[in-house]
Amino acid sequence: MKFTIATIPGDGIGPEVIQETIKVLETMAAIGGHTFSYPLLLAGGAALDATGHPLPEETLQTAQEADAVLLGAVGGPKWDHLEGEYRPERALLGLRKSLGLFANLRPAVLFQPLKDACPLHPATAAKGIDIMVVRELTGGLYFGKQERLQDETGGWYAYDTMQYHESEIRRIARVALELAKGRSGKVTSVDKANILESSRLWRKTVMEEAAAYPTISLDHMYVDNASMQLVKSPGQFDVILTENMFGDILSDEAGMITGSIGMLPSASLREDQGGMYEPVHGSAPDIAGQNKANPLATILSAAMMLRISFGLEAEAMLMESAVEHVLNQGLRTGDIYSDGCQLTGTREMGAAVVAAVKQLEKKGA
Numbered sequence: 001m002k003f004t005i006a007t008i009p010g011d012g013i014g015p016e017v018i019q020e021t022i023k024v025l026e027t028m029a030a031i032g033g034h035t036f037s038y039p040l041l042l043a044g045g046a047a048l049d050a051t052g053h054p055l056p057e058e059t060l061q062t063a064q065e066a067d068a069v070l071l072g073a074v075g076g077p078k079w080d081h082l083e084g085e086y087r088p089e090r091a092l093l094g095l096r097k098s099l100g101l102f103a104n105l106r107p108a109v110l111f112q113p114l115k116d117a118c119p120l121h122p123a124t125a126a127k128g129i130d131i132m133v134v135r136e137l138t139g140g141l142y143f144g145k146q147e148r149l150q151d152e153t154g155g156w157y158a159y160d161t162m163q164y165h166e167s168e169i170r171r172i173a174r175v176a177l178e179l180a181k182g183r184s185g186k187v188t189s190v191d192k193a194n195i196l197e198s199s200r201l202w203r204k205t206v207m208e209e210a211a212a213y214p215t216i217s218l219d220h221m222y223v224d225n226a227s228m229q230l231v232k233s234p235g236q237f238d239v240i241l242t243e244n245m246f247g248d249i250l251s252d253e254a255g256m257i258t259g260s261i262g263m264l265p266s267a268s269l270r271e272d273q274g275g276m277y278e279p280v281h282g283s284a285p286d287i288a289g290q291n292k293a294n295p296l297a298t299i300l301s302a303a304m305m306l307r308i309s310f311g312l313e314a315e316a317m318l319m320e321s322a323v324e325h326v327l328n329q330g331l332r333t334g335d336i337y338s339d340g341c342q343l344t345g346t347r348e349m350g351a352a353v354v355a356a357v358k359q360l361e362k363k364g365a
């Protein structure tokens with residue numbers, strides 16, 4: 001089969017992790033007899049430097065026409081002084097909104113070989129963690145009206161607006177409820193309904209949608225408590241359903257309890273399962289260009305792409321098994337390193353996954 005993957009390396013460690021992911025995808029293509037093409041597109045700081053805008057029209061158009069989008073990360077200190085639409089991170093929001101990617105799936109799974117790198121109590125780590133964060137991605141504070149103004153004293157003030165339409169809540173709630181059917185059947189909706197009006201509507205609407213899913217157990221948790229419970233006893237969560245900003249924060253936290261944000265993939269989807277795939281982490285300027293970044297989050301995002309957008313379940317599973325295999329071999333980038341393991345670099349980790357894919361495929365054949 002032929003697929004076009006609009007590829008946006010972006011900034012910082014983005015190009016490094018994308019490079020390794022393409023190597024793995026090419027191995028998958030050779031094994032499965034597929035043809036993947038990777039039109040390379042500019043977005044973020046790289047696009048700003050080259051074209052004067054973080055989200056060039058050509059990027060948007062090619063992304064819209066492709067079978068899926070694969071993105072590294074955007075942003076970095078070089079562009080931190082910029083305002084408004086010139087901020088590199090705005091490119092990400094522009095892509096999400098224009099592609100209609102309202103459903104952000106962020107699985108947080110603790111790979112068992114990493115349980116020693118998990119900062120939680122060993123007994124908790126041994127039990128395993130398998131949480132699916134379903135984050136609403138095109139509404140809320142990120143897309144509400146925002147402004148910076150001066151008051152009558154000349155002092156500055158600013159506001160951002162958290163706004164949700166019932167229809168936006170219903171469609172993301174359905175995504176979470178449907179996903180829960182294929183898992184252990186529990187959805188925890190996270191909000192701040194004790195204080196925010198948008199959260200009160202969120203809770204009411206989620207309850208209404210859940211009425212059509214009698215086999216799913218639904219509970220509700222305030223976001224402050226949820227962030228504490230996630231560390232205290234992550235085993236209580238199956239699917240976490242939440243709005244845009246709460247999901248951003250909770251998914252980074254979920255990354256840490258599963259070893260590292262460098263292990264966390266994500267899929268941003270529209271109704272037809274078309275989507276953009278990117279690691280949860282950012283451009284990590286502190287380690288960029290040093291062959292230190294963990295490429296596994298991006299490789300796992302590409303596996304999600306094969307499964308969800310291309311329907312290549314066997315290939316996706318092979319990639320995920322290859323990741324588990326290299327971890328079992330004891331290979332670790334710095335972010336997941338623990339005593340007795342072998343410290344390795346971005347390129348070496350990518351090469352090890354490629355080798356593991358080939359080895360596992362041979363064994364299976």
Ligand SMILES: NC(=O)c1ccc[n+]([C@@H]2O[C@H](COP(=O)([O-])OP(=O)(O)OC[C@H]3O[C@@H](n4cnc5c(N)ncnc54)[C@H](O)[C@@H]3O)[C@@H](O)[C@H]2O)c1
Binds near residue numbers: 076295
């Ligand atoms: N999706 C995205 O493009 C995205 C996501 C988050 C942040 N950002 C942007 O990235 C820039 C840096 O943001 P930040 O520092 O808050 O978050 P970050 O995720 O880039 O980094 C946070 C910490 O995690 C580490 N880290 C992240 N990814 C890693 C990996 N793959 N391997 C090993 N270590 C890893 C970094 O070294 C750093 O210590 C900012 O401009 C921010 O806006 C972009």
Ligand SMILES: CC(C)[C@H](C(=O)O)[C@@H](O)C(=O)O
Binds near residue numbers: 075089248280
């Ligand atoms: C860079 C930023 C806009 C983005 C977000 O907040 O959605 C990032 O943190 C993420 O998690 O993808």
Ligand SMILES: [Mg+2]
Binds near residue numbers: 248252280
């Ligand atoms: Mg984030």
